[in-house]
Amino acid sequence: MYKITLKKQLSKDIKLMGIEAEHVVKNAKAGNFVILIPHENGERIPLTIYDWDKKTNVVYIIFQEVGVTTAKLGMLNEGDSIFSIAGPLGKHFHVEKFGNVAIVGGGVGVPAIFPIARALKEAGNNVTSIMGFRTKELIILEKEMESVSNKLLTATNDGSQGQKGLVTDVLQGMINSGPKLDLCVAVGPVIMMKAVAELTRNYNIKTIVSLNALMMDGTGMCGGCRVTIGGKNKFSCVDGPDFDGHQVDFNELTSRLGTFKEEEKASLHHSKIQLVGR
Amino acid sequence: MAKKERLKVRTQEASARVKNFDEVPFGFNEAEAVEEASRCIQCKKPTCIDGCPVNINIKEFVRLIAAKDYQGAIRIIKENNSLPAVCGRVCPQETQCEEKCVMLKTGQPINIGALERYAADWEAANGKIEEVKITPKLDKTGKQISVAIAGSGPAGLTVASELAKMGYKAVIFEALHLAGGVLVYGIPEFRLPKAIVKREVDYLKKLGVEIRTDVLIGKSYTVKDIFEMGYKALFIGVGAGTPSFVNIPGENLKGVYSANEFLTRMNLLKAYLFPEYDTPVKIGKKVAVIGAGNVAMDAARISKRLKGVEEVHIIYRRSDKEMPARHEEIEHAREEGIIFNLLTNPLELVGDENGFVTKIKCIKMELGEPDSSGRRSPKAIPGTEFFIDVNTVIPALGTKANELLTTNVEGLKLNKWGYIEADPETGETSLPGIYAGGDISTGAATVIAAMGAGKKAAKAMDTYLSRE
Ligand SMILES: Cc1cc2nc3c(=O)[nH]c(=O)nc-3n(C[C@H](O)[C@H](O)[C@H](O)COP(=O)(O)OP(=O)(O)OC[C@H]3O[C@@H](n4cnc5c(N)ncnc54)[C@H](O)[C@@H]3O)c2cc1C
Ligand SMILES: Cc1cc2nc3c(=O)[nH]c(=O)nc-3n(C[C@H](O)[C@H](O)[C@H](O)COP(=O)(O)OP(=O)(O)OC[C@H]3O[C@@H](n4cnc5c(N)ncnc54)[C@H](O)[C@@H]3O)c2cc1C
Ligand code: SF4
Ligand code: FES
Numbered sequence: 001m002y003k004i005t006l007k008k009q010l011s012k013d014i015k016l017m018g019i020e021a022e023h024v025v026k027n028a029k030a031g032n033f034v035i036l037i038p039h040e041n042g043e044r045i046p047l048t049i050y051d052w053d054k055k056t057n058v059v060y061i062i063f064q065e066v067g068v069t070t071a072k073l074g075m076l077n078e079g080d081s082i083f084s085i086a087g088p089l090g091k092h093f094h095v096e097k098f099g100n101v102a103i104v105g106g107g108v109g110v111p112a113i114f115p116i117a118r119a120l121k122e123a124g125n126n127v128t129s130i131m132g133f134r135t136k137e138l139i140i141l142e143k144e145m146e147s148v149s150n151k152l153l154t155a156t157n158d159g160s161q162g163q164k165g166l167v168t169d170v171l172q173g174m175i176n177s178g179p180k181l182d183l184c185v186a187v188g189p190v191i192m193m194k195a196v197a198e199l200t201r202n203y204n205i206k207t208i209v210s211l212n213a214l215m216m217d218g219t220g221m222c223g224g225c226r227v228t229i230g231g232k233n234k235f236s237c238v239d240g241p242d243f244d245g246h247q248v249d250f251n252e253l254t255s256r257l258g259t260f261k262e263e264e265k266a267s268l269h270h271s272k273i274q275l276v277g278r
Numbered sequence: 279m280a281k282k283e284r285l286k287v288r289t290q291e292a293s294a295r296v297k298n299f300d301e302v303p304f305g306f307n308e309a310e311a312v313e314e315a316s317r318c319i320q321c322k323k324p325t326c327i328d329g330c331p332v333n334i335n336i337k338e339f340v341r342l343i344a345a346k347d348y349q350g351a352i353r354i355i356k357e358n359n360s361l362p363a364v365c366g367r368v369c370p371q372e373t374q375c376e377e378k379c380v381m382l383k384t385g386q387p388i389n390i391g392a393l394e395r396y397a398a399d400w401e402a403a404n405g406k407i408e409e410v411k412i413t414p415k416l417d418k419t420g421k422q423i424s425v426a427i428a429g430s431g432p433a434g435l436t437v438a439s440e441l442a443k444m445g446y447k448a449v450i451f452e453a454l455h456l457a458g459g460v461l462v463y464g465i466p467e468f469r470l471p472k473a474i475v476k477r478e479v480d481y482l483k484k485l486g487v488e489i490r491t492d493v494l495i496g497k498s499y500t501v502k503d504i505f506e507m508g509y510k511a512l513f514i515g516v517g518a519g520t521p522s523f524v525n526i527p528g529e530n531l532k533g534v535y536s537a538n539e540f541l542t543r544m545n546l547l548k549a550y551l552f553p554e555y556d557t558p559v560k561i562g563k564k565v566a567v568i569g570a571g572n573v574a575m576d577a578a579r580i581s582k583r584l585k586g587v588e589e590v591h592i593i594y595r596r597s598d599k600e601m602p603a604r605h606e607e608i609e610h611a612r613e614e615g616i617i618f619n620l621l622t623n624p625l626e627l628v629g630d631e632n633g634f635v636t637k638i639k640c641i642k643m644e645l646g647e648p649d650s651s652g653r654r655s656p657k658a659i660p661g662t663e664f665f666i667d668v669n670t671v672i673p674a675l676g677t678k679a680n681e682l683l684t685t686n687v688e689g690l691k692l693n694k695w696g697y698i699e700a701d702p703e704t705g706e707t708s709l710p711g712i713y714a715g716g717d718i719s720t721g722a723a724t725v726i727a728a729m730g731a732g733k734k735a736a737k738a739m740d741t742y743l744s745r746e
């Protein structure tokens with residue numbers, strides 16, 4: 001059992017949690033994730049490590065309540081414990097000095113780009129972060145992202161804050177006007193990562209995406225997280241989650257994410273959970 | 279001497295058991311155990327013992343059962359085997375002790391497996407768990423010497439139990455949230471009830487073994503960290519957990535699960551109790567399992583027990599005789615109505631417009647002339663392609679080394695398949711203080727082989743630690 005030391009509501013369906021887990025914190029790096037189980041009969045779900053504190057051994061995660069497990073996690077409070085948390089999992093983000101970097105985060109992908117932006121900035125890169133949300137009320141981590149970026153740009157679908165439109169519109173603008181980009185990183189909904197990768201392909205900009213395939217063990221033991229990269233089968237939990245965005249079969253990933261659609265509905269119904277904002 | 283025929287264990291009727299997850303064989307009652315044990319002729323040269331990978335004194339424990347001294351029987355077994363309730367259920371006795379029993383000549387070897395299970399179950403129900411006196415092994419500063427173990431499968435559990443009994447502080451690190459390895463995530467409830475594994479794990483805790491779940495060696499702590507944290511030696515027993523796929527088109531369609539994924543969802547995460555448990559599994563009316571080993575039989579027999587499943591197929595490219603699964607498993611599968619498509623090779627999985635698998639394209643095979651190794655290799659018969667309708671496909675084609683730990687340790691010698699090179703007698707690896715055993719050094723094998731390796735490694739580790 002691992003103690004919850006902090007819980008904070010960031011927007012209507014997104015929460016931040018701090019959990020005491022020395023074994024996760026000790027070797028945590030940007031790009032790693034955890035697999036946790038809220039309670040004994042629960043499901044194992046992957047969540048990106050947003051931040052960590054080596055002094056207190058607390059790991060921070062940020063999650064959106066989209067189904068039974070994230071909703072049940074959201075019901076726990078400071079002082080409660082979660083049943084299981086394993087990590088740090090996945091290959092961490094490969095940090096070096098690339099030069100001009102654009103980092104794109106959409107929705108609940110923003111917490112995932114935070115530690116990557118921080119590490120890339122610390123390594124001397126010129127980091128421009130682009131965050132995309134549907135509307136102003138849903139924006140999270142604005143101050144935090146500002147602190148780890150040389151420049152922060154925001155897009156909202158309805159124009160209620162920042163540029164009206166999609167993150168790709170902002171990125172296109174950057175490509176048109178700015179110095180040549182040496183690297184692009186994109187984390188968010190599959191359709192966003194796919195759009196970013198399609199855009200950057202035209203300009204030959206190396207693009208790393210972090211894939212959110214369905215996972216179970218996170219140790220390379222089940223193959224449920226398999227994705228096709230450049231025509232080859234890869235396990236995203238151990239070979240990834242970061243991959244070359246220009247090589248990913250996004251359509252297959254989207255399809256596989258729908259494997260348990262009916263069961264997810266049944267599970268919500270069974271647990272009598274009403275999701276916020278859906 | 280009573281009657282000469284080997285006594286079989288009674289089992290649940292096939293028609294009843296396909297509707298539940300309860301254990302299939304009931305096990306002997308006392309009268310049966312005594313009767314079967316009395317058939318043993320107490321050979322001068324008990325060859326059965328040579329057939330046992332950990333050399334249990336079979337002759338003696340069988341004699342004690344015949345004499346109704348069950349406490350004595352279990353004590354003898356436990357001298358060599360710390361997991362008898364597990365081994366009595368899952369060991370392939372027909373290729374081990376029973377194959378070497380002199381009575382095999384009459385076609386009626388002693389039912390050693392069922393007797394081992396009887397003694398273990400008797401102890402669980404009636405026996406006093408015998409107190410083990412442990413004298414802690416201390417270092418120069420008076421602190422108990424601690425040893426780390428990566429992986430809680432039968433290899434790791436055995437090392438921990440042996441070292442704890444010798445007085446070391448044994449700490450097991452397990453990647454998953456439950457201890458037991460394949461015993462909890464692979465082998466189904468109806469062959470090995472999880473309560474039994476839990477009982478064994480609880481016993482280890484009583485011996486002072488500490489189990490830290492959710493910790494991946496190589497990730498949470500590196501091997502270097504382990505030694506920096508004060509552990510004086512490390513045993514690696516991380517198993518051979520990486521699944522293989524057939525590598526045919528369509529394998530990434532929805533509804534295709536590796537046997538590992540399917541079994542883990544079922545056994546470890548209890549997806550068969552969904553939605554009481556939160557982990558789902560989507561299984562359609564028609565299930566096909568590719569392969570014919572033990573893992574394939576387990577996957578097929580679990581499928582057969584799921585609500586809504588009407589048809590379960592095994593697809594295997596060779597014939598009846600070559601099926602690698604235990605005889606008993608194949609027999610149980612047949613009784614339960616699993617359909618065997620032998621000499622059949624899958625070519626392609628076909629899906630619908632939503633990306634769910636709907637059909638397997640197969641081709642008929644025939645066995646060719648024996649090759650240099652004497653094995654008859656299967657060849658496709660041109661023009662015999664056909665389709666099997668399916669909603670779920672489970673490739674069960676064996677596993678490979680899990681590289682999570684092994685590739686992250688500098689200087690650790692691996693063989694060409696990625697398994698750790700470890701001395702089969704001692705478990706020593708290319709690095710001092712680091713030992714390995716079980717599936718991660720031999721490739722997928724058996725529970726008892728993993729235990730045997732653990733036992734030898736513990737002894738060698740003790741020698742090493744006493745020297746240091
Ligand atoms: C490496 C990795 C890192 C992740 N990091 C985060 C994170 O930091 N914050 C966060 O909120 N979410 C993250 N996710 C997604 C998160 O794991 C899922 O939202 C979660 O598993 C949903 O579980 P549930 O039971 O609440 O919902 P479910 O009922 O299982 O699913 C509800 C909906 O979410 C979708 N979904 C389910 N699993 C995933 C998944 N793995 N990825 C994307 N969509 C999924 C389903 O298709 C479905 O539409 C990450 C996923 C991966 C693989
Ligand atoms: C479905 C199935 C059925 C079987 N049926 C039988 C049978 O009937 N009879 C029989 O004798 N054998 C059977 N076997 C084979 C037998 O189970 C194995 O040979 C045996 O379990 C191997 O033991 P092990 O200790 O080497 O590894 P495992 O049992 O595989 O345990 C390894 C453990 O290490 C953990 N681990 C992996 N990586 C790390 C890491 N980096 N850090 C920490 N922990 C880690 C894993 O999560 C796992 O719990 C079966 C196998 C399967 C899959
Ligand atoms: S070989 Fe068979 S008959 Fe002889 S001692 Fe062993 S179990 Fe008994
Ligand atoms: S989640 Fe099981 S192999 Fe990746």
